Amino acid sequence: MNDRIFLSFPHPSGSEMKWINEAFKNNWIVPLGPNVDLFEELLGKYLEGTNVVALSAGTAAIHLGLVMLDVQAGDEVVCQSFTFSASANPVKYQGASPVFVDSEPDSWNMDPVVLEETIVDRKRITGKYPKAIVVVHLYGMPAKMNEILAVGKKYNIPVLEDAAEALGSTYFGHKCGTFGEYGALSFNGNKVITTSGGGALICPSPEAAKRVKFLATQAREAKPYYYHTVVGYNYRLSNVSAGIGIGQMDVLDAHLARRRAIHALYTEGFKNFDGVTVKQDYSSEIDSNFWLSTILFDKDLHISPEDARQALEAQNIESRWIWRPMNMMPLYKDAPYYGGTVAEDIFNRGLCLPSGSVLTDNDVQRVIETVKNFVKSR
Numbered sequence: 001m002n003d004r005i006f007l008s009f010p011h012p013s014g015s016e017m018k019w020i021n022e023a024f025k026n027n028w029i030v031p032l033g034p035n036v037d038l039f040e041e042l043l044g045k046y047l048e049g050t051n052v053v054a055l056s057a058g059t060a061a062i063h064l065g066l067v068m069l070d071v072q073a074g075d076e077v078v079c080q081s082f083t084f085s086a087s088a089n090p091v092k093y094q095g096a097s098p099v100f101v102d103s104e105p106d107s108w109n110m111d112p113v114v115l116e117e118t119i120v121d122r123k124r125i126t127g128k129y130p131k132a133i134v135v136v137h138l139y140g141m142p143a144k145m146n147e148i149l150a151v152g153k154k155y156n157i158p159v160l161e162d163a164a165e166a167l168g169s170t171y172f173g174h175k176c177g178t179f180g181e182y183g184a185l186s187f188n189g190n191k192v193i194t195t196s197g198g199g200a201l202i203c204p205s206p207e208a209a210k211r212v213k214f215l216a217t218q219a220r221e222a223k224p225y226y227y228h229t230v231v232g233y234n235y236r237l238s239n240v241s242a243g244i245g246i247g248q249m250d251v252l253d254a255h256l257a258r259r260r261a262i263h264a265l266y267t268e269g270f271k272n273f274d275g276v277t278v279k280q281d282y283s284s285e286i287d288s289n290f291w292l293s294t295i296l297f298d299k300d301l302h303i304s305p306e307d308a309r310q311a312l313e314a315q316n317i318e319s320r321w322i323w324r325p326m327n328m329m330p331l332y333k334d335a336p337y338y339g340g341t342v343a344e345d346i347f348n349r350g351l352c353l354p355s356g357s358v359l360t361d362n363d364v365q366r367v368i369e370t371v372k373n374f375v376k377s378r
């Protein structure tokens with residue numbers, strides 16, 4: 001049997017242990033400390049001088065972003081339908097209701113035209129505007145932020161970017177996560193860099209970042225005794241995990257270059273092959289990190305992603321279905337949905353290919369050959 005090829009696997013730099021040892025040496029084995037401070041500083045520098053707060057998960061970052069935007073019970077939040085459930089679930093944590101919006105075909109992300117129709121219609125139906133907009137850069141592909149931010153501005157609704165998959169992606173020269181009022185990152189094991197589990201919130205000001213840290217540490221007031229005025233959360237990143245993050249920052253650029261190189265190999269591999277299209281940047285002004293390389297099978301082939309997934313699995317290759325849109329989830333069957341079947345169509349004929357920066361060129365060739373053989377056998 002061939003060695004297993006994983007979809008997206010952690011890729012250590014080697015320098016992580018130094019920072020973990022540092023935490024142990026100084027007994028900073030707590031959810032705060034010098035590693036957390038340094039990791040936040042490095043992220044902030046990387047993200048164009050923004051104020052970044054390291055947190056226990058990307059989901060926690062999205063949740064605190066919504067809290068900071070004052071999303072409350074009874075509010076509605078417009079959310080991209082085509083995403084992982086963690087983009088939408090925090091809306092529920094707040095007792096608010098998600099309203100889902102379809103994607104447009106260029107980016108696979110929120111359709112700005114449908115977004116505006118949604119906002120106008122929710123105002124008509126409920127008498128008030130949605131409280132926030134959650135937009136996602138799916139698979140690292142930047143959403144159409146200029147258009148989306150313009151809609152948000154027109155109706156005075158803040159945008160929260162779910163950039164969990166898009167660390168290092170750029171849109172018109174600027175990094176994803178820095179466009180919205182808040183931006184969420186994830187350092188889960190399968191993302192571009194990992195802290196073995198963790199996330200971060202990109203904040204609009206030092207004051208906002210301070211408030212986020214306060215909320216993330218149980219909203220404990222600065223008094224000698226325990227004293228609380230608001231609901232807090234236990235969402236800070238461990239100083240040990242932050243050490244992994246610091247070690248990963250050493251290789252962030254190299255990992256991004258490798259993901260993009262893997263995408264280029266897929267593009268080249270399927271160039272003259274009928275039936276398979278590799279997803280590409282939709283404009284020269286954007287640069288996806290290609291967290292995952294994705295393909296679409298031609299409609300007329302009537303290929304089920306599950307058949308493709310199993311064909312790859314038979315060769316010990318891990319692939320994955322495209323995210324199942326939230327409007328197709330039993331969990332959100334009662335949530336309002338606006339748009340058509342753009343995301344649904346992609347879901348029904350797409351596949352995520354192994355894309356981790358650990359992959360060798362030979363691994364990628366093996367994936368390409370396996371997909372080709374599968375399509376030819378149809």
Ligand SMILES: *Cc1c(COP(=O)(O)O)cnc(C)c1O
Binds near residue numbers: 057060199
């Ligand atoms: C991974 C991911 C998250 C959640 O991040 P965690 O760190 O796993 O909590 C949120 N949104 C999207 C789109 C993701 O891919």
